[in-house]
Amino acid sequence: MSAAPPGEQPRVWPMYRAMVGVGLMCGLLIVGVFQWTGPRIARNRAEALERAIFQVLPAARSSTTFRLVDGERFEPRGEGDAADSLVHAGYDAEGELVGLALEGRGMGYQDVIHVLFGYAFADETVVGIRVLESRETPGLGDRIETDPGFLANFDALDVRLDESGSALAHAIEPVKPGEKTEAWQVDGITGATISSVAIANILDQSAAFWIPRIRARLDDFRGAQP
Amino acid sequence: MSDESVPTPGTDEFVKGLWRENPVFVQVLGMCPALAVSNTARNALAMGLATLFVLVGSNLVVSSLRHFVPRQVRIATYILVIATFVTVVDYAIQAISLDLHKALGAFISLIVVNCLILGRAEAFASRNHVGTALLDALGMGTGFVLALLSLGAVREILGSGSLFGVPLFHEGFQGWVVMILPAGGFFTLAGWLLLFNWLRERRATRLAALEPVGATGGGR
Amino acid sequence: MSHAPTGTLEIRTSPHVLSGYSVDTIMFNVVLALLPASAFAVWAFGWTALLTLATAVAACLATERVAGRLSGGGSTLADGSAAIAGLLYGLTLPPGLPLWMVAVGGVFGLGVGKALFGGLGMNPFNPALVGRAFVQAAFPVPMTTWVPAFAPERFAALPPSTLTPPFTAPVYDAVTGATPLALWKFERVTVSASDAAMGFIAGSTGETCAVLILLGGAYLVARNMMSWRIPVAIFASVALLSGALHALGPDVCPPPLFMLFSGGLALGAVFMATDMVSSPMTGRACVAYGVVIGVLTVVIRVWGGLPEGVMYAILFGNALTPHLDRWLQPRVYGTRAEAGS
Numbered sequence: 192m193s194a195a196p197p198g199e200q201p202r203v204w205p206m207y208r209a210m211v212g213v214g215l216m217c218g219l220l221i222v223g224v225f226q227w228t229g230p231r232i233a234r235n236r237a238e239a240l241e242r243a244i245f246q247v248l249p250a251a252r253s254s255t256t257f258r259l260v261d262g263e264r265f266e267p268r269g270e271g272d273a274a275d276s277l278v279h280a281g282y283d284a285e286g287e288l289v290g291l292a293l294e295g296r297g298m299g300y301q302d303v304i305h306v307l308f309g310y311a312f313a314d315e316t317v318v319g320i321r322v323l324e325s326r327e328t329p330g331l332g333d334r335i336e337t338d339p340g341f342l343a344n345f346d347a348l349d350v351r352l353d354e355s356g357s358a359l360a361h362a363i364e365p366v367k368p369g370e371k372t373e374a375w376q377v378d379g380i381t382g383a384t385i386s387s388v389a390i391a392n393i394l395d396q397s398a399a400f401w402i403p404r405i406r407a408r409l410d411d412f413r414g415a416q417p
Numbered sequence: 418m419s420d421e422s423v424p425t426p427g428t429d430e431f432v433k434g435l436w437r438e439n440p441v442f443v444q445v446l447g448m449c450p451a452l453a454v455s456n457t458a459r460n461a462l463a464m465g466l467a468t469l470f471v472l473v474g475s476n477l478v479v480s481s482l483r484h485f486v487p488r489q490v491r492i493a494t495y496i497l498v499i500a501t502f503v504t505v506v507d508y509a510i511q512a513i514s515l516d517l518h519k520a521l522g523a524f525i526s527l528i529v530v531n532c533l534i535l536g537r538a539e540a541f542a543s544r545n546h547v548g549t550a551l552l553d554a555l556g557m558g559t560g561f562v563l564a565l566l567s568l569g570a571v572r573e574i575l576g577s578g579s580l581f582g583v584p585l586f587h588e589g590f591q592g593w594v595v596m597i598l599p600a601g602g603f604f605t606l607a608g609w610l611l612l613f614n615w616l617r618e619r620r621a622t623r624l625a626a627l628e629p630v631g632a633t634g635g636g637r
Numbered sequence: 638m639s640h641a642p643t644g645t646l647e648i649r650t651s652p653h654v655l656s657g658y659s660v661d662t663i664m665f666n667v668v669l670a671l672l673p674a675s676a677f678a679v680w681a682f683g684w685t686a687l688l689t690l691a692t693a694v695a696a697c698l699a700t701e702r703v704a705g706r707l708s709g710g711g712s713t714l715a716d717g718s719a720a721i722a723g724l725l726y727g728l729t730l731p732p733g734l735p736l737w738m739v740a741v742g743g744v745f746g747l748g749v750g751k752a753l754f755g756g757l758g759m760n761p762f763n764p765a766l767v768g769r770a771f772v773q774a775a776f777p778v779p780m781t782t783w784v785p786a787f788a789p790e791r792f793a794a795l796p797p798s799t800l801t802p803p804f805t806a807p808v809y810d811a812v813t814g815a816t817p818l819a820l821w822k823f824e825r826v827t828v829s830a831s832d833a834a835m836g837f838i839a840g841s842t843g844e845t846c847a848v849l850i851l852l853g854g855a856y857l858v859a860r861n862m863m864s865w866r867i868p869v870a871i872f873a874s875v876a877l878l879s880g881a882l883h884a885l886g887p888d889v890c891p892p893p894l895f896m897l898f899s900g901g902l903a904l905g906a907v908f909m910a911t912d913m914v915s916s917p918m919t920g921r922a923c924v925a926y927g928v929v930i931g932v933l934t935v936v937i938r939v940w941g942g943l944p945e946g947v948m949y950a951i952l953f954g955n956a957l958t959p960h961l962d963r964w965l966q967p968r969v970y971g972t973r974a975e976a977g978s
Contacts, residue, residue, distance in 0.1 A: 201489055206490045209485055220505065224508050225508060232511045235512065235514075329592075
């Protein structure tokens with residue numbers, strides 16, 4: 192601000208009064224709005240997550256979120272736990288574990304793609320996928336979210352473990368459009384090669400990390416039905 | 418900070434923002450949200466309404482506090498007030514729809530730095546009565562909503578062949594992908610600016626032709 | 638030039654000797670130089686290529702006419718620059734592209750790329766490439782779907798996509814080819830350089846036969862109507878950079894000969910980058926401009942998301958042109974080097 196005219200000292204008290212007064216008022220307003228909308232926002236978040244989980248695990252009727260502890264055990268996620276290393280277990284109407292919704296992320300054509308995919312543990316397949324976040328080109332790369340032929344790859348994608356139980360029996364591999372012959376291959380999309388290959392690689396990495404750990408500790412999930 | 422502004426008819430404070438001093442098409446303010454989130458009519462409308470709310474709220478508060486806040490701290494106070502209303506809008510949108518919040522992304526928080534809002538607070542609300550400031554904010558905000566909506570509508574119709582998500586064309590419509598991308602925002606904005614300037618220029622020439630030589634220019 | 642209707646100042650570096658060539662003489666010779674490549678395109682892709690070229694030229698001429706009328710000037714069709722822009726634009730498009738998309742790009746290229754900047758001589762970017770860039774961004778799928786060359790029924794029937802009604806997405810035959818660059822990008826398969834040079838490959842209408850394009854360029858250089866520095870600088874920098882990268886490993890970059898003859902490099906280097914309006918004026922600036930385009934082309938092809946990058950490289954070079962002219966001014970005659978700036 193420009194200096195006060197000579198002979199007239201800027202008075203400090205009105206400045207403090209104004210700043211503190213306005214600050215207090217604004218603070219109260221924000222707290223009030225937060226109190227009022229907070230529960231509703233939390234409910235929206237939980238509903239959005241459940242919708243996504245039920246979409247990738249069509250057999251599930253309820254879900255619980257777990258987190259990975261010490262790189263080997265799973266515990267139900269408590270309030271305020273860190274938001275990384277999470278898996279979401281889905282249960283059917285009888286409370287039996289039907290599978291898990293796993294997250295994966297990796298580089299797409301434009302930016303990081305973040306996906307959620309369902310792992311049905313009985314027949315050891317991926318049964319559904321949903322893109323949570325992507326910035327792929329509209330009309331081209333974003334067909335990974337809409338192309339029915341591509342999404343059909345994930346109706347029953349083979350992710351069995353090998354005999355040692357520490358790695359996938361067959362890595363998920365991207366192939367050219369229309370050349371899928373094995374249950375662990377992912378058909379690409381013509382014109383969206385990079386994005387579809389990225390999805391296959393993200394799935395492969397995430398599955399190779401999570402599935403051996405999950406199968407080693409299946410009881411962690413069974414013991415914690417909602 | 419005097420109240421010596423020329424008294425004008427109240428409706429004019431409202432109407433000027435719609436067309437003559439339209440914030441986007443004439444003043445070219447608030448370009449960041451206007452270009453970034455006008456890819457669908459729904460996003461554009463939501464962003465416009467959020468801005469309208471912040472504008473009305475901050476203009477009201479700034480105008481009613483205009484004798485209370487000393488000159489030296491006025492900008493800091495305005496920013497504080499504007500940021501508060503932006504936070505309120507942010508929570509409100511999250512409570513209404515998370516999908517909408519995701520689509521608008523960081524641009525909700527960026528309403529804070531929208532020149533339009535600080536500009537109205539500094540140039541108008543801090544010098545006028547609460548009622549006039551309210552009319553001004555409503556007019557400018559509505560002008561902003563209309564501008565964003567006209568950008569969003571063009572981009573959505575050409576880019577996805579729909580309006581507010583409702584398909585407008587037969588099956589097999591070829592979308593113009595570029596219209597959904599940032600480049601399409603620039604093209605659409607340029608098109609509207611061209612139209613506006615052409616209309617204003619035509620009007621100015623007509624008025625000049627009508628007015629007798631030497632008359633004082635009172636026409637707008 | 639004395640009767641230039643716009644009254645703009647002619648700014649060229651000295652010596653100011655009139656060559657005797659006027660705009661329309663040069664334009665006529667450029668068309669002549671483009672004829673072999675265009676004829677080959679029609680022979681290789683059939684009637685659809687002819688329709689694509691005709692639509693592109695017609696759209697550009699119509700836009701030029703309308704823009705001329707709106708701006709109050711006379712008809713500027715006679716100088717032939719709009720027809721050339723249309724022909725060049727048509728040659729960069731994939732055959733089988735719906736004709737309505739061809740028209741959209743032509744209108745955009747001439748309207749936004751040229752008329753809005755003030756017409757011939759004012760456009761900072763090559764109008765043909767502006768049109769193509771717009772179509773590429775607006776309709777990425779049709780722009781990357783390629784009809785194979787030398788299809789047996791190419792003179793008997795049109796591909797179903799060509800006559801798609803306006804605003805409708807095209808439907809393609811099952812038989813579509815991939816360009817050599819796309820094959821390399823996504824599958825690491827290289828086509829032999831001789832096939833690419835002779836044009837027995839899929840690609841845009843005019844970019845497949847590199848030999849005929851080079852022939853046309855040689856004719857223009859021989860008639861002293863084109864700066865030889867630009868294409869030579871582009872080819873040399875592409876060859877050197879891709880050669881160095883290829884030496885690192887065949888998976889990093891395909892061999893230099895393949896890089897030179899595939900995609901739109903020949904067409905772009907000979908006919909697009911040398912556009913008199915949007916390229917630099919002085920010798921050193923021309924060389925720098927060519928090197929920038931060549932290096933960018935290789936960088937986009939090797940590391941970028943798209944298989945082809947000549948178009949963006951040239952548009953970028955266009956944007957740099959005024960700066961290159963400023964930075965690399967020739968020494969004023971009679972001054973010492975230090976004082977020459």
